[in-house]
Amino acid sequence: MTEKRLKTGSDFTWKDMEVGNIVTEVGNASVRKTGDWRTKRPILDREKCTKCALCWIYCPDAAIKPSEEGYYESDLYYCKGCGICASICPAGAITMIEEEEK
Amino acid sequence: MPCRSYNYDRGGRKMSKRVGLEASHAAAEAARMADVDVIAAYPITPQTHIPERLAEMVANGELNAAYIPVESEHSALSACLGAAAVGARTFTATAGQGLELMHEVVYVASSMRYPIVMTICNRALSAPLSVWGDHSDAMAVRDTGWIQVFCQNNQEAFDMTLWAFRVGEDSRVLFPVMVHFDGFHLSHVTEPVILPEQKEVDRFLPRFQYPFALNPDKPMTHGAFGPPDIYAEAKVAQEVAFRKSKGVIIQGFKEFGDIFGRYYHPVEPYKTEGARTLLLTMGSFSETAKIAIDTKKNKGESVGLINLRLWRPFPFEELRQAVKDAETLIVFDRCISFGGPGGPVSSEIRSALYNEKERPRGVSFVGGLGGRDMSVKDFEYVIDRGREIVEKGSEELFETVGIRGKVTGIRG
Amino acid sequence: MEGKFIKIGKNRVTADEFVAEGHSFCVGCGEALALRLACKALGRDVIIANATGCIEICTSPLPVTSWRVPWIHTLFENTAAEISGIEAGLKILMEKGKMPERDIKCVAVAGDGGTSDIGMQALSGAFERKHDFLYLCFDNEAYMNTGIQRSSATPYGASTTTAPAGKLSIGQTTWKKNMAEIAVAHDIPYVATACPSYPFDLINKVKKGGEVKGPAYVHIFSPCPTGWRYSTDLTIEIGRLAVETGIFPLYEVENGRYKLNVDRPKIRPVEEYLKPQGRFRHLLDEEIEKIQEHVNEEYAKLKAKIACFAA
Numbered sequence: 029m030t031e032k033r034l035k036t037g038s039d040f041t042w043k044d045m046e047v048g049n050i051v052t053e054v055g056n057a058s059v060r061k062t063g064d065w066r067t068k069r070p071i072l073d074r075e076k077c078t079k080c081a082l083c084w085i086y087c088p089d090a091a092i093k094p095s096e097e098g099y100y101e102s103d104l105y106y107c108k109g110c111g112i113c114a115s116i117c118p119a120g121a122i123t124m125i126e127e128e129e130k
Numbered sequence: 131m132p133c134r135s136y137n138y139d140r141g142g143r144k145m146s147k148r149v150g151l152e153a154s155h156a157a158a159e160a161a162r163m164a165d166v167d168v169i170a171a172y173p174i175t176p177q178t179h180i181p182e183r184l185a186e187m188v189a190n191g192e193l194n195a196a197y198i199p200v201e202s203e204h205s206a207l208s209a210c211l212g213a214a215a216v217g218a219r220t221f222t223a224t225a226g227q228g229l230e231l232m233h234e235v236v237y238v239a240s241s242m243r244y245p246i247v248m249t250i251c252n253r254a255l256s257a258p259l260s261v262w263g264d265h266s267d268a269m270a271v272r273d274t275g276w277i278q279v280f281c282q283n284n285q286e287a288f289d290m291t292l293w294a295f296r297v298g299e300d301s302r303v304l305f306p307v308m309v310h311f312d313g314f315h316l317s318h319v320t321e322p323v324i325l326p327e328q329k330e331v332d333r334f335l336p337r338f339q340y341p342f343a344l345n346p347d348k349p350m351t352h353g354a355f356g357p358p359d360i361y362a363e364a365k366v367a368q369e370v371a372f373r374k375s376k377g378v379i380i381q382g383f384k385e386f387g388d389i390f391g392r393y394y395h396p397v398e399p400y401k402t403e404g405a406r407t408l409l410l411t412m413g414s415f416s417e418t419a420k421i422a423i424d425t426k427k428n429k430g431e432s433v434g435l436i437n438l439r440l441w442r443p444f445p446f447e448e449l450r451q452a453v454k455d456a457e458t459l460i461v462f463d464r465c466i467s468f469g470g471p472g473g474p475v476s477s478e479i480r481s482a483l484y485n486e487k488e489r490p491r492g493v494s495f496v497g498g499l500g501g502r503d504m505s506v507k508d509f510e511y512v513i514d515r516g517r518e519i520v521e522k523g524s525e526e527l528f529e530t531v532g533i534r535g536k537v538t539g540i541r542g
Numbered sequence: 543m544e545g546k547f548i549k550i551g552k553n554r555v556t557a558d559e560f561v562a563e564g565h566s567f568c569v570g571c572g573e574a575l576a577l578r579l580a581c582k583a584l585g586r587d588v589i590i591a592n593a594t595g596c597i598e599i600c601t602s603p604l605p606v607t608s609w610r611v612p613w614i615h616t617l618f619e620n621t622a623a624e625i626s627g628i629e630a631g632l633k634i635l636m637e638k639g640k641m642p643e644r645d646i647k648c649v650a651v652a653g654d655g656g657t658s659d660i661g662m663q664a665l666s667g668a669f670e671r672k673h674d675f676l677y678l679c680f681d682n683e684a685y686m687n688t689g690i691q692r693s694s695a696t697p698y699g700a701s702t703t704t705a706p707a708g709k710l711s712i713g714q715t716t717w718k719k720n721m722a723e724i725a726v727a728h729d730i731p732y733v734a735t736a737c738p739s740y741p742f743d744l745i746n747k748v749k750k751g752g753e754v755k756g757p758a759y760v761h762i763f764s765p766c767p768t769g770w771r772y773s774t775d776l777t778i779e780i781g782r783l784a785v786e787t788g789i790f791p792l793y794e795v796e797n798g799r800y801k802l803n804v805d806r807p808k809i810r811p812v813e814e815y816l817k818p819q820g821r822f823r824h825l826l827d828e829e830i831e832k833i834q835e836h837v838n839e840e841y842a843k844l845k846a847k848i849a850c851f852a853a
Binding site for chain 3: 034035036037039040049051053054055056057058059060061062065080081082084085086087088089090091094103105106108109110111112114115116124
């Protein structure tokens with residue numbers, strides 16, 4: 029995901045305010061890079077992964093996405109590193125490593 | 131019960147007709163003729179005849195509207211927010227404590243720009259509990275950002291309610307409107323009211339087209355919260371838009387007059403040409419005060435009356451114009467602003483005139499609290515005593531009228 | 543991803559995300575997950591009225607929004623009244639031909655504080671008037687967004703900032719208010735409890751609630767790592783333990799008929815649920831015993847109701 033800048037109030041003069049402060053741009057908060065919050069990162073072992081998609085459904089941030097080969101991978105732009113995916117993976121295919129590790 | 135003997139022409143159509151109606155029933159009739167979509171109201175004296183009459187209309191099929199018998203005033207106005215947000219023409223009514231209970235919602239309605247119309251049967255605020263009329267409920271919502279007008283009589287209760295939909299819903303405005311009329315003195319008193327024909331109403335009031343209606347076809351977010359880096363801009367934008375609405379307010383008055391024959395103005399002078407002493411009143415007492423003016427004028431006194439109709443946005447220009455030649459301006463309030471500058475209206479009038487190079491001497495009177503009546507003689511007294519204070523000064527910050535026992539101790 | 547579905551076992555779940563990625567819920571938030579799942583159950587043809595609280599704050603900071611469906615927030619305690627107005631407004635506009643007829647689900651979203659405390663009056667009124675709406679209570683058992691203050695949904699013995707555990711107190715001294723039973727007492731067509739640890743059960747119940755004609759209430763257990771003080775990766779496990787210990791049983795009440803969705807021959811000891819959470823860390827054995835007794839009693843009562851009013 030290319031990094032656009034998240035809109036903030038500082039971008040607006042009073043004249044730019046919509047009537048009633050209504051936001052008409054659907055879902056525009058999705059520019060926020062919550063991946064910056066992370067202290068741990070999930071790593072997928074494709075050998076062990078059974079493509080069950082449980083990690084996908086249990087992610088509170090919708091940060092796990094299906095990939096072309098049918099695996100489910102964390103979108104590091106959004107992943108906050110909570111570790112839920114690693115904790116619930118029935119195949120033990122996901123491990124959390126420290127964010128500083130490469 | 132209202133007198134319901136309408137005339138019918140040969141084709142069986144109802145004709146514009148003069149009937150006896152309480153202001154409550156007149157307001158309900160205006161909402162009916164406006165083809166309101168949603169009514170969410172909670173009963174409170176002296177407003178009860180409004181939701182009762184509307185419920186009766188819906189039950190009899192005279193009005194096709196969703197009637198929501200909510201469980202409190204806070205929920206009443208909250209339901210109205212929801213209804214307006216999906217584009218429904220929305221109406222409610224309340225008084226006194228009810229208006230106070232919905233206080234936080236009142237601010238939200240205006241800042242979210244939902245054009246709800248609400249009639250208030252002005253009632254005194256507790257404590258002690260009083261179901262009777264004064265303006266303390268209205269004064270408590272001065273700063274809430276609603277367009278607000280006051281009515282002198284039941285005809286105006288009907289007219290202003292109809293006008294309110296036209297102005298509030300205008301795409302250049304989109305602000306809610308409060309129509310104030312006095313509890314009991316108007317809400318429960320039958321007066322002759324001219325009801326227009328439906329086709330005239332339809333010509334005056336276009337269909338409501340809310341540009342931001344919540345709909346899955348065009349998802350929007352209403353009511354996002356305001357972090358410090360944007361809240362101030364939002365409020366300033368609201369204020370500027372609110373002041374701009376005056377243009378449509380005036381246009382609405384004119385259009386109303388052109389179609390129905392009755393012209394209203396933000397500030398309505400009564401026999402003020404050349405008058406040295408002016409009395410300013412709001413609401414039903416204006417009519418009583420006018421008789422006092424006539425009585426005094428017949429005795430050769432130089433007096434006149436100003437009826438203040440448009441309360442918010444405050445008509446600074448019209449007020450300054452109306453009082454520019456007077457020496458004395460007596461402002462009559464039906465509310466005390468405790469420990470403050472006397473009557474709230476008086477303090478606003480003074481503030482409006484403060485920077486004028488020439489302005490009349492001001493006197494503040496408070497009376498008519500909690501249903502206490504003001505007679506013609508009482509208003510004559512107000513004018514006399516007002517002139518006396520201007521001449522001789524007074525130790526009190528403001529005067530009271532109609533209170534048993536001499537009032538002292540109103541000091542700064 | 544429009545129109546795509548993901549298959550998990552025999553379940554098909556839409557790949558659409560109605561709350562955009564990049565929201566600002568806490569790391570590991572159970573409520574965020576519950577909301578995500580609920581929105582998948584509801585789809586696009588909704589209007590959501592949201593109370594002030596975690597969900598509202600994390601999804602709608604001006605000038606941006608996480609919402610991809612129509613959404614409104616006004617105040618804290620009036621969500622049920624607001625949705626009443628939305629529902630009645632839509633209905634009458636369609637009836638009067640002022641808008642085209644279509645199916646739009648009216649959904650109210652609120653936290654436990656905005657439901658069982660300050661929002662109780664409006665909810666009771668909306669239930670009584672039998673509006674056609676779905677009310678989702680996301681229960682993280684305190685006023686989490688404002689800093690973990692107690693609510694009537696805070697469980698006995700939990701430490702919160704306004705009912706903290708201390709030398710003279712064990713924290714919350716009252717038992718959790720049973721909102722689901724209060725909803726049942728209003729005689730509405732559908733009441734259910736749900737938990738994001740059982741995602742398909744939750745999705746199914748929210749879908750059912752949305753389809754029911756009349757008021758529907760789903761009470762959704764929302765584990766909160768920040769307020770309950772447990773490691774962020776344990777959210778799903780904590781939710782499972784709440785159900786398996788009988789502390790938060792999963793059941794449905796359809797037109798007064800009860801059905802238990804998840805049962806075990808013997809419920810697990812409550813200690814297994816309490817121990818991992820910092821908010822219960824101060825509890826002594828006798829207090830845990832008291833909680834166990836209470837849970838046993840409540841669970842037995844529920845089983846009796848289920849036997850008596852079986853679906």
